[in-house]
Amino acid sequence: KELQYSTHLPPSVAINPVAIVPLFDAVLAADDDLSVKYFWAGQLFNSAGNLEAIRDGVVDVAFTQPDDAQADFPVNMLFADLYHIGDDPYVTAAALNETILVDCPECRAEYASNNGMFMGSHATTPTVMVCADEINSMDDLTGRKVIGQATIANWIQSFNGTQIDVPPPARLEAMERGVADCTLISREWLKTFSIMEVAKTIIPVSNGSQFAISIATMNTDTWADLSDAARAAFIAQMPISVANLVETYVKNDKAAEDEARSKGIVFTDLGGAYKAALDAYLDGFEERVIANAEARGVTNAAEIVGHFTENLAKWEALIAAEGTENYADLLKREIWDKAEF
Amino acid sequence: MMGSAVACLALVVVTLHIFVDTIATKFFNAPIDITHTAVTRYYMVGLVFLALANVELRDGHIKADLFYSVLPDGMKRWVRGLNLLLLAGFTALLTWQVLLKAIAQTARGEKRIVAGVEYIYWPSRWIAVAGMFAFAMVAAVKLIQFLMRDEDGAAEAPQEGDQ
Amino acid sequence: MTDIQIGGAGVIVMIVLIAFRFHIGIAMGVVATAGIWLIAGSRAVFSVLQNVPYSFAANWEFSAVPLFILMGAIAHETGMTTALFRAARLWLSWLPGGLAVATNFGCAGFSAAAGSSVVTSIAMGKIAVPEMLEHKYDKGLATGVVAAAGTLGVMIPPSIPMIIYAYFAEVSVGAMFLAGIVPGLLTAILYAVMIVGRCALNPSLAPATSAAADPKEKWRALADIWPLPFIILVVIGSIYTGVASATESASFGVIAALMIAAVQRRLTRENMVQCVAGSVANTASIFFVITGAILLTRFMAYSDLPEFISNFVIALDLSPLALVLITGVIFLALGCILDPIGLMLLALPVFLPIYIAADINLIWFGILFIKYIEIGLITPPVGMNVYILRSILPDVPVGTIFRGTGWFFVTELVVLGLLIAFPAITLGLVEMAK
Ligand code: NA
Ligand code: NA
Numbered sequence: 053k054e055l056q057y058s059t060h061l062p063p064s065v066a067i068n069p070v071a072i073v074p075l076f077d078a079v080l081a082a083d084d085d086l087s088v089k090y091f092w093a094g095q096l097f098n099s100a101g102n103l104e105a106i107r108d109g110v111v112d113v114a115f116t117q118p119d120d121a122q123a124d125f126p127v128n129m130l131f132a133d134l135y136h137i138g139d140d141p142y143v144t145a146a147a148l149n150e151t152i153l154v155d156c157p158e159c160r161a162e163y164a165s166n167n168g169m170f171m172g173s174h175a176t177t178p179t180v181m182v183c184a185d186e187i188n189s190m191d192d193l194t195g196r197k198v199i200g201q202a203t204i205a206n207w208i209q210s211f212n213g214t215q216i217d218v219p220p221p222a223r224l225e226a227m228e229r230g231v232a233d234c235t236l237i238s239r240e241w242l243k244t245f246s247i248m249e250v251a252k253t254i255i256p257v258s259n260g261s262q263f264a265i266s267i268a269t270m271n272t273d274t275w276a277d278l279s280d281a282a283r284a285a286f287i288a289q290m291p292i293s294v295a296n297l298v299e300t301y302v303k304n305d306k307a308a309e310d311e312a313r314s315k316g317i318v319f320t321d322l323g324g325a326y327k328a329a330l331d332a333y334l335d336g337f338e339e340r341v342i343a344n345a346e347a348r349g350v351t352n353a354a355e356i357v358g359h360f361t362e363n364l365a366k367w368e369a370l371i372a373a374e375g376t377e378n379y380a381d382l383l384k385r386e387i388w389d390k391a392e393f
Numbered sequence: 394m395m396g397s398a399v400a401c402l403a404l405v406v407v408t409l410h411i412f413v414d415t416i417a418t419k420f421f422n423a424p425i426d427i428t429h430t431a432v433t434r435y436y437m438v439g440l441v442f443l444a445l446a447n448v449e450l451r452d453g454h455i456k457a458d459l460f461y462s463v464l465p466d467g468m469k470r471w472v473r474g475l476n477l478l479l480l481a482g483f484t485a486l487l488t489w490q491v492l493l494k495a496i497a498q499t500a501r502g503e504k505r506i507v508a509g510v511e512y513i514y515w516p517s518r519w520i521a522v523a524g525m526f527a528f529a530m531v532a533a534v535k536l537i538q539f540l541m542r543d544e545d546g547a548a549e550a551p552q553e554g555d556q
Numbered sequence: 557m558t559d560i561q562i563g564g565a566g567v568i569v570m571i572v573l574i575a576f577r578f579h580i581g582i583a584m585g586v587v588a589t590a591g592i593w594l595i596a597g598s599r600a601v602f603s604v605l606q607n608v609p610y611s612f613a614a615n616w617e618f619s620a621v622p623l624f625i626l627m628g629a630i631a632h633e634t635g636m637t638t639a640l641f642r643a644a645r646l647w648l649s650w651l652p653g654g655l656a657v658a659t660n661f662g663c664a665g666f667s668a669a670a671g672s673s674v675v676t677s678i679a680m681g682k683i684a685v686p687e688m689l690e691h692k693y694d695k696g697l698a699t700g701v702v703a704a705a706g707t708l709g710v711m712i713p714p715s716i717p718m719i720i721y722a723y724f725a726e727v728s729v730g731a732m733f734l735a736g737i738v739p740g741l742l743t744a745i746l747y748a749v750m751i752v753g754r755c756a757l758n759p760s761l762a763p764a765t766s767a768a769a770d771p772k773e774k775w776r777a778l779a780d781i782w783p784l785p786f787i788i789l790v791v792i793g794s795i796y797t798g799v800a801s802a803t804e805s806a807s808f809g810v811i812a813a814l815m816i817a818a819v820q821r822r823l824t825r826e827n828m829v830q831c832v833a834g835s836v837a838n839t840a841s842i843f844f845v846i847t848g849a850i851l852l853t854r855f856m857a858y859s860d861l862p863e864f865i866s867n868f869v870i871a872l873d874l875s876p877l878a879l880v881l882i883t884g885v886i887f888l889a890l891g892c893i894l895d896p897i898g899l900m901l902l903a904l905p906v907f908l909p910i911y912i913a914a915d916i917n918l919i920w921f922g923i924l925f926i927k928y929i930e931i932g933l934i935t936p937p938v939g940m941n942v943y944i945l946r947s948i949l950p951d952v953p954v955g956t957i958f959r960g961t962g963w964f965f966v967t968e969l970v971v972l973g974l975l976i977a978f979p980a981i982t983l984g985l986v987e988m989a990k
Contacts, residue, residue, distance in 0.1 A: 397833070397836065397837075400836045400840070401829075401832045401833055401836050403836075404622050404626060404832055404835060404836050404839075405832060407619060407622070407623070408623060408626065408807050408810050408811070409807075411619070411623070411803060411804055411806075411807040412804075412807040412808065412810075412811050414804075415799070415800055415804040415807065415808070419799045419800070429616065432616065432619055433614045433615060433616050433619070434614050436619075437613055437614060437615065437618060437619050438610070438613050438614050440622060440836060440839060440840075441613040441839060441840055441843045442613060444836045444837060444839065444840035445840050445843075445844065447837065447840075448837050448840045448841050448844075451837070453837050453841050453947075453950065454579045454580075454581060454582075454841050454844055454845075455579070455580045455581070455841050455842075455844075455845050455943045455946050455947050455954070456577045456578065456579055456580060456954065457574050457575065457577065457580060457936070457937065457943075457954035457955065457958075458577045458953055458954060458955055459574070459575040459576075459936070459937070459954075459955055460575045460576055461575070461576050461577035464576075472576050472577070475578075476576075476577070476578045476579070476582070479573075479578065479582050479586050480579060480582050482586075483582055483585055483586050483589070486589070486605065487585075487605060487609065490602055490605040490606045491605075491606065491609070491610060493602075493606065494606040494610065517614065518610070521609070521610050521613070525609075
């Protein structure tokens with residue numbers, strides 16, 4: 053039996069060598085009858101198409117994002133809406149996985165009704181404001197055009213800016229041309245997408261992070277057909293892959309920041325003004341997210357957000373106490389061992 | 394014919410809409426939020442799908458003609474029949490598939506929410522169905538005419554021959 | 557049959573269908589449908605058919621295509637292009653193939669605004685080819701020059717394929733853009749040399765315009781040319797000042813053309829209806845062909861054919877230079893049947909690791925790769941630029957356009973040889989910028 057994995061990301065993006073390939077290596081090692089075929093970079097389906105492919109039973113495992121099928125994922129969209137709450141990726145990733153896999157049957161039911169299973173995911177490192185101009189105050193940011201996902205539109209609007217959507221590879225050009233002034237990105241993208249070439253100011257204050265993704269959504273029928281050994285290997289490897297991925301991104305972030313500093317790009321928090329503005333915007337943020345979710349029919353949004361924030365607190369404490377050396381073991385013990393697949 | 398008129402209207406509207414939105418965004422910092430949805434899901438889908446049938450009616454779909462012109466007349470008829478058969482079959486298959494998709498996306502109310510504003514996507518699926526259906530009908534009629542030896546040979550216009 | 561054999565057989569069937577005048581879109585679509593069905597079953601093929609045509613139509617980037625076609629149509633219908641080419645005829649009458657040379661550099665200039673070959677070919681094809689045909693230029697030369705010089709659209713920055721390549725190879729987009737400038741200009745210059753040479757040897761290709769060069773008339777002609785350069789300046793300028801993206805700049809171009817036509821009182825209800833209806837029909841036929849090409853890419857992904865070829869190359873254990881040459885031949889062959897983006901999606905994931913292992917400069921290789929995939933736009937049986945010109949110029953058979961691109965193909969091989977022999981052509985600017 054051939055397992056087919058489909059992603060819109062190229063093979064070189066860290067998720068693939070660090071998390072996905074090792075995941076399938078482990079599954080193949082556990083079951084000799086299995087083989088794997090990767091469809092990279094949208095060879096088969098674009099990002100939204102991957103979700104449909106899982107639903108149609110056309111691929112076995114895929115990288116999916118609830119954002120691509122909002123009508124089908126009103127509950128899981130909560131994690132996209134909570135963007136600003138994510139900060140430390142070790143903590144956010146753990147809290148996300150624990151919430152979905154242990155505390156939120158509604159979240160899993162949404163995947164199930166799309167013929168899929170959420171198996172685990174990571175959280176990106178925090179995003180920071182990177183501008184192609186000198187920025188010395190919040191006034192300098194007023195009215196700027198900022199590239200980022202739709203989730204940040206309200207935050208950008210709060211300083212009279214405009215959020216615009218530009219795919220990551222095209223952001224450098226957009227900023228060079230002045231189509232956009234700034235972008236909200238993980239530091240790693242300074243290198244990955246060459247944003248460093250145009251950056252003049254970086255505001256190293258976390259705006260949040262993206263964790264509403266599923267790096268290996270499993271087709272329900274495929275899962276039912278897998279041998280016990282293959283399933284066990286999948287579940288055992290998932291926390292390891294997530295841990296490696298988070299660690300890789302943190303490391304890449306550090307390297308990119310070091311390089312940016314050595315190139316003389318200005319790092320400034322605007323004397324605390326940026327953080328103050330963000331905090332003011334985030335006052336009552338969770339309530340707004342809950343109200344929006346209820347408006348789209350998620351009845352227990354408050355409960356799910358409650359689970360998520362409790363899990364954030366729990367993992368903050370856990371990581372503070374135990375460090376990140378045994379992160380994979382912690383994830384396994386606290387989440388994947390307790391979850392039912 | 395009506396589809397083609399709507400497609401033309403879509404081109405006029407898409408031009409004006411993009412132009413106005415660009416001016417509003419770049420000079421007045423007041424983007425029209427619906428632009429992306431309107432352009433991609435409605436104008437472009439309408440422009441492209443609703444024009445397909447009319448293009449086929451005028452035999453405007455792109456063909457190459459590397460060997461066809463040197464075939465004996467009897468063979469040409471066979472080749473042309475097979476061409477129409479594949480055209481009718483493929484467009485019928487596509488129509489069926491976009492119809493299934495439209496039904497499914499309508500049932501789940503395909504949409505997108507950006508900054509709290511909801512944009513409805515599913516109706517645009519039916520534009521694709523309408524366009525494909527018209528395309529498939531034209532293909533089917535051409536095939537039937539061919540089988541009844543009723544074709545006027547317009548599609549055999551000499552311009553197609555590779556001199 | 558193995559998946560690879562199905563892939564190979566599918567390609568052969570497709571070539572036969574195209575050669576016998578089947579709809580190009582149908583030939584690719586039917587073969588892809590049958591192939592995916594055989595390899596992966598009906599569920600897979602239905603999912604692909606439900607996904608591909610609609611998502612390709614509902615696509616922001618594609619909206620630049622009808623807008624640029626419309627811009628060119630208005631410019632032509634209202635006589636703006638005639639004025640410019642009349643001046644070019646009067647002033648370039650001493651130069652064999654003068655109009656074709658002017659068109660070639662026009663494409664190069666337009667490339668500085670457009671990031672895609674399709675857009676460049678459409679805009680310039682709509683503007684220049686009817687004029688060359690009216691001046692009795694050889695049909696093959698008139699269309700071939702646009703089909704070929706249209707590929708400069710992605711060699712001279714900006715360039716969408718370069719952005720995608722940079723993303724795959726994890727190299728700097730800026731460095732790729734810099735690296736493309738000299739090879740792009742070199743190509744344009746060698747094209748011009750080739751055109752002049754051919755037309756000098758065979759004047760029937762481009763009849764000498766018997767411009768009795770009355771100096772007054774020459775200067776008067778020059779006074780009438782401003783609309784078209786003005787429109788192109790609006791397009792390029794709006795992009796470079798950051799006011800507009802490609803699609804948005806196209807809407808500026810359309811509005812500018814309309815305004816000039818209105819001022820010159822050439823705007824009639826009749827020619828506007830014709831412009832719009834024609835542009836819509838062109839867009840729909842281009843859409844149908846590209847949809848077929850995307851379906852074919854899906855089929856190739858299922859068939860494992862690219863992976864099979866790459867494994868074969870790895871087994872040869874070649875020197876870096878031999879690797880570049882052999883894979884170049886493979887990409888040129890694959891480019892015959894795949895569109896550039898499809899070739900990119902299929903080839904880069906399997907071939908890039910080989911280049912990285914061989915320690916080949918990825919910027920240099922990237923430019924070569926962009927060349928290979930662009931040449932595919934003018935090689936039969938699937939030559940997207942040729943089909944696009946066919947869609948906007950229904951009176952010229954596809955075979956004639958393909959033949960017209962033949963000399964440009966030869967010139968491209970010369971350029972490729974130079975780029976491979978002298979990496980400094982590509983890397984010089986990048987080194988200087990460091
Ligand atoms: Na370009
Ligand atoms: Na080709």
